[in-house]
Amino acid sequence: MSFLDIPVFIISRLFTLLFRLIRIILFPFAKLITWTCGDYFVKLDKRHRITEDFYIIPTFFKYVFQYIWAVRTHRFQNWYIFIKQVKNQGDNLAIRYAKALPTKGDFELESYTYKELYAIVLRLSYILVNTYHVQPGQHIAIDCTNKPLFIFLWFSLWNIGAVPAFLNYNTMGKPLIHSLQISDIAQVFIDPEASIPISKSEEEIKNALPGLVLNYLDEKSLYETIMHPQSPEFLQEDELRTPKELTDYKPSMLIYTSGTTGLPKSAIMSWRKSSVGCKLFGHVLHMNPDSIVFTGMPLFHSTAALLGACAILSQGGCIALANKFSASQFWKQAYLTEATHVQYVGEVCRYLLHTPKSEYESMHRVKVAYGNGLRSDIWQQFRKRFNIEVIGEFYAATEAPFATTSFQRGEFGVGACRNYGTIIQWFLQYQQTLVKVQKDDDAIIYRNEMGFCEVSDVNEPGEMLMRIFFPRKPETSFQGYLGNAKETKSKVLRNVFRNGDAWYRCGDLLKADEYGLWYFLDRMGDTFRWKSENVSTTEVEDQVAASNEQEIRQVTVVGIKISKYEGRAGFAVIQLAKDVASVSAEEKMALLNKTLAYLNQSLPKYALPILVKFVNKIEMTNNHKVIKKIYREQKLPKGESGHDELFWLKNYNEYKVLTLEDWDDIEQQKVKL
Structure with a gap:
């Protein structure tokens, strides 16, 4: 019997035990070093971030090995991660929703455990298959505000084997029609709260896409059915949900992003990115089954969908939702949902700092605030006022194959969006880099007399690039945009450091400091x-x-x-x-x-x-x-x-x-x- 013939669950269990053993050995060793070396180790750890590297590296390899086996057994989809969490965390909370009541500032909590969520998804799947005739492989749009219904629809489509496309419910007219056309959408499921923009464009949609079905949901009636324990359920057969021809770089979902074409682009979120990528992100941000991530960011964006919901649910924790962001109610909602993590974008932090002081600022249990765009000049002010221990600033583009992260405490690394230890930085230099841009036009990458790019100097602005590991088949690393080969191709830069290599262009300017930390500067282009x-x-x-x-x-x-x-x-x-x-x-x-x-x-x-x-x-x-x-x-x-x-x-x-x-x-x- 060869190594490859050993059952997957045995290999996975052996790797889990191996990494647990490594942690058992390394933890007291690290403690011994800290105790014997004292201040010297503290300074060394500050400079090289040794502790955080040892937290990330063993789990990184564990997840990678688990994912390799998942691909080998054709069970790489997020649905199977969810099933595992239902088994392991069945009575743990999966969703919390701070539902706004008619009186401003009053909320009612809706909560669903993993077992409850699973049952709801199966009942809704039955309706989608038998009433609306949703089929595996179809692209189905969700036009929904932030509420549990969004996740119910999303996971039901995953169960069936369909690909959900997350519409920006503010979009209407030509951009909306374009979004539906390029994604080959078969049906749209519309939340009553999100229905006005799409209803205004309904005549245009029917003229342009006569075969497209618009389903305006009766939320009250639908909830009565999917919440009833006697309602019929539907669980898709594995062979239909995950057909043999499906690969891990095919779309798990479609998320729309603006671009230089002047119309939305349908960015492909691969199974690899939404599963193992988000799972690793959740670990880096110290999420676990006891964590609750609160977000007021729209689920139709990748920040809330992937780095919020997918990340925390992969760890067996809870995603807490607000219907929309409210600066005046943010900390009350975080308190009511018992959030340990909150998501932000730069504007959110500034808005919160301009609100009057609230009793909930000191009553919440949030330890980590993570997102992108937090300005350095208000970084510490934000953390100190709201008693936040850690800022998790990250860099990620919707369509990018990778993200950078930072888990920043104290004074070191304020403002950085990539903050790893020396070991991980050495490893990442082969995957991510910053290249020089022309001094008179920062939208154009500089090439030397040999025709190759050059790595930016310390504190010099440069465009961020991410390596495409198989240049002849770039879609295995960068999936690009559905129905837009031209824009997909424009994001791939070739012959960067040697003939034949290929890198993904992020289109943003960053800089690196003398410690190897990276800082976001600005967007490039249009x-x-x-x-x-x-x-x-x-x-x-x-x-x-x-x-x-x-x-x-x-x-x-x-x-x-x-x-x-x-x-x-x-x-x-x-x-x-x-x-x-x-x-x-x-x-x-x-x-x-x-x-x-x-x-x-x-x-x-x-x-x-x-x-x-x-x-x-x-x-x-x-x-x-x-x-x-x-x-x-x-x-x-x-x-x-x-x-x-x-x-x-x-x-x-x-x-x-x-x-x-x-x-x-x-x-x-x-x-x-």
């Missing part, structure tokens, strides 16, 4: 982040231009930094058909507000341009590319000369001339952008 959302400049440009083709000759949109605000606000530069000097400020405002009425029907609120400038000519290069860099560096509020006339979107209601008094209110945050 997307920027505002209100926790990625905004496509091309999409905004197209909609602004389409709003008035007679008067607007050309428009370019960039993200512009505004002091004390996270991300970049939309800044539209408009070239009119007539000379700018001949148009009064009142006429410009009238044009902008007429444009605003159009944009409110075609763009989500976060994509609306906050600032606008009119010019006689938009600056372009010799090869007819807009020089966006000069507009991204626009000096506010009146330009270098002090005489620029800018307009701003006041209270998201109307465009007005930006005065010095307005600018002072913005800087002092007396008005919200």
Whole structure:
């Protein structure tokens, strides 16, 4: 009998016992070193993060070996991780939901154990198969707000063997239709709370996609059925859920992201990423069966779906949901759900710091806050005010094959999004790197006289790249975007350090310090982040231009930094058909507000341009590319000369001339952008 003939469960158990033995040996050894070496070990650990490396490395190998066996036995899908947790953590909580009551600030807790969740999923699966005729392999869209129903639908589709696609419930019109087309969606299941945008686009959807089925759910009636213990159940056959041709780099779900095409892209979340990747992420963030992760981030984004729900459920813990983020109620919801971890984006932390002090700030049991975009200047202020022990800043793009993480305590590593020990950093240098960009245009990677890229120097901005291990078959590492081969190909950079290699382009600028820690700097190219959302400049440009083709000759949109605000606000530069000097400020405002009425029907609120400038000519290069860099560096509020006339979107209601008094209110945050 060969090694490969040994039953999987025996091999898995042997590896588990081996790693437990390693921990038993290493733990007292580490304690002995700490006791005998005292302050020297503390300093050494601070410099090389030895303790954290030894926490991560054994489990990393354990998970990798387990996953290899899962692939070999064709049981690599998240469904099988879930089944294992139902068996091991059956009476443990899987979902908590702080359901808002009519009286503001009052909540009712909905809670579901793993056993209860499993039973609900089987009952809902029966309905989806027998009433709606959902089939294995179909792409089924979920248009749902943050609530248990989202997860019920999601896991039911996984049970059946269908691929869920998470629609942004703010999307409507052309972007919505495009999302449905590129993903080959067969049916959409619509939560009543998310129904307004899609119902407004229903006629357009039916004209463009006559075969698509829109299912407006009756939530009350549906709940009565799936909560009743006598309702019929459906468990899919393994051979249909996981057919022989299914590979671990095929989509487990589809999540939409903005891009330079001007329309949403359907990013493929592979089984490898959503299962073993999220499981490892959960371990790095110190999640376990006693952990409860609270999120107010939308589940249609990868932050909440993968790094929230998939990560904690893979560890046998609980995902706690808020229907939407509320700065005033955040800590009350964290307290009520007994959260140990909370998710943030940079804006969330700033919003929370600007709320009045609340009794719940000191009553919660949160130890870890994790997310991305937390500014260094408020990092410690946020932690100290809310009594947070650990900040878990990470870097991850929706479609990226890997993520970077940080588990930061104390003073060392503030602001870093990649903070590992020396051992892991040595290993990661073969998987992740930062390469130099051209000094006059940071959207273009620098290549030397040999035609190869160069690694960025310490504290020098560079674009982050992630290695594609099989260049001839890049989809095994980077799955890209469904139905968009051009955009997928554009994210793969070849011949980087030698002929024939291939790397995934993250499209973001980071820098490394002398300790090897990485820090996020900015986004590159034609997307920027505002209100926790990625905004496509091309999409905004197209909609602004389409709003008035007679008067607007050309428009370019960039993200512009505004002091004390996270991300970049939309800044539209408009070239009119007539000379700018001949148009009064009142006429410009009238044009902008007429444009605003159009944009409110075609763009989500976060994509609306906050600032606008009119010019006689938009600056372009010799090869007819807009020089966006000069507009991204626009000096506010009146330009270098002090005489620029800018307009701003006041209270998201109307465009007005930006005065010095307005600018002072913005800087002092007396008005919200």
